[in-house]
Amino acid sequence: ILNVEQSPQSLHVQEGDSTNFTCSFPSSNFYALHWYRWETAKSPEALFVMTLNGDEKKKGRISATLNTKEGYSYLYIKGSQPEDSATYLCAPGGGGADGLTFGKGTHLIIQP
Amino acid sequence: DSGVTQTPKHLITATGQRVTLRCSPRSGDLSVYWYQQSLDQGLQFLIHYYNGEERAKGNILERFSAQQFPDLHSELNLSSLELGDSALYFCASSVGVEGYEQYFGPGTRLTVT
Numbered sequence: 001i002l003n004v005e006q007s008p009q010s011l012h013v014q015e016g017d018s019t020n021f022t023c024s025f026p027s028s029n030f031y032a033l034h035w036y037r038w039e040t041a042k043s044p045e046a047l048f049v050m051t052l053n054g055d056e057k058k059k060g061r062i063s064a065t066l067n068t069k070e071g072y073s074y075l076y077i078k079g080s081q082p083e084d085s086a087t088y089l090c091a092p093g094g095g096g097a098d099g100l101t102f103g104k105g106t107h108l109i110i111q112p
Numbered sequence: 113d114s115g116v117t118q119t120p121k122h123l124i125t126a127t128g129q130r131v132t133l134r135c136s137p138r139s140g141d142l143s144v145y146w147y148q149q150s151l152d153q154g155l156q157f158l159i160h161y162y163n164g165e166e167r168a169k170g171n172i173l174e175r176f177s178a179q180q181f182p183d184l185h186s187e188l189n190l191s192s193l194e195l196g197d198s199a200l201y202f203c204a205s206s207v208g209v210e211g212y213e214q215y216f217g218p219g220t221r222l223t224v225t
Contacts, residue, residue, distance in 0.1 A: 032212070043114060043202060043216040044155070089155065097167035097209055099145045099157030 002026055002092055006103035013080045014111055020076040021106040023090030027071035034100055035064055035075055036089040044089060047075075080110045115139065116205050116217035124223045130191040133220045137184055137205030143167075144186040145206075145214060146178060150199040161186055162209045193224045 005024040013019045025033065032051045036044040048057040053068040061078045077084055087107045091100035115138035125131055137144050146158040148171075157170035161180035172178075175193075180186040190197060200221050204214035 034214075036216075043116075043218050044204075045114070046213050046215065049212055091155075093211055096211075097160055097162065098211070099147065099160055099168065099170055100155075100211060100214065101157065102155040104154040 002101040004090065004092060004101055004103035006088075006090055006106050008106060009104070010107040010109070012109045012111055015080060015082060017080055018076065018078045019080055019108070020074050021088065021108075023073045023075070023103055025071050025073075025090070025092040025103075027068060030068045030071070030092065031096070032093065033066055033068075033073050034091045034093065035073070036091070036102075037086045038089055038105065039086040047088075075106075077108075080108075082110050082112060084108060085110045114215040114217065116203060116215050118201075118203055118217035118220050120220060121218065122221045122223075124225060125193060126225055127193055127195060129193050129224075130189065131193065131222065133188040133190070133201055133203075133222075135186045135188070135203030135205075135217055137186070137203075138215055141205035141207050141215070142184065143206045143209055143211065143214075144180055144184070145204045145211070146172075146186070146188050147202045147204065147216075148199045149202065149219075150196075155202070158188070160211075167209060190222070195224050198222055198224045 035047040038044040050066040055066040087105040091102040093100035142163045158172040160168040
């Protein structure tokens with residue numbers, strides 16, 4: 001069972017501010033790292049799939065970086081907006097038939 | 113809308129009963145994954161089917177079973193239900209067997225009373 005840690009557990013950010021949070025995972029036998037956004041009363045939505053050390057992906061104001069050697073990924077949100085309020089989940093996995101192992105998430109609340 | 117459908121949306125049943133949750137994957141996706149989200153746990157992988165065959169098992173109890181049919185829809189059967197089985201059950205689908213870009217359905221909220 002993979003040990004996936006996300007920090008912080010929750011985060012309150014003022015609208016317009018930028019923020020970031022961390023996902024830590026075992027660096028051995030790494031294949032891919034997934035980020036999902038999960039809004040209340042909706043289903044998890046895929047943001048990024050990252051595979052290469054040093055990978056950096058961007059979607060609008062959200063970006064993510066990956067360090068497979070030390071086993072961590074950062075998710076950044078620039079200029080937070082109320083619609084960014086959600087729980088952000090990371091999950092190492094893929095490369096085999098096993099499902100994803102999700103961390104408990106970072107619950108982000110954007111305050112107007 | 114991810115294109116993955118799940119029925120029913122909500123289910124309330126009593127302890128000891130059996131229920132069936134249904135999932136239809138996105139068009140073209142061959143893999144179906146089942147996950148459980150309970151109050152004190154994160155999303156936990158239960159089981160994976162690819163093109164009708166079981167490919168991997170996670171933290172699935174022996175009281176639970178699943179199958180994937182020729183039309184690729186999948187059913188998760190939960191029997192001898194206990195209070196602790198109350199949870200949100202998601203299915204997710206992806207094109208291949210490796211689990212890239214899994215698309216999640218809306219979930220079924222199961223309440224066992």
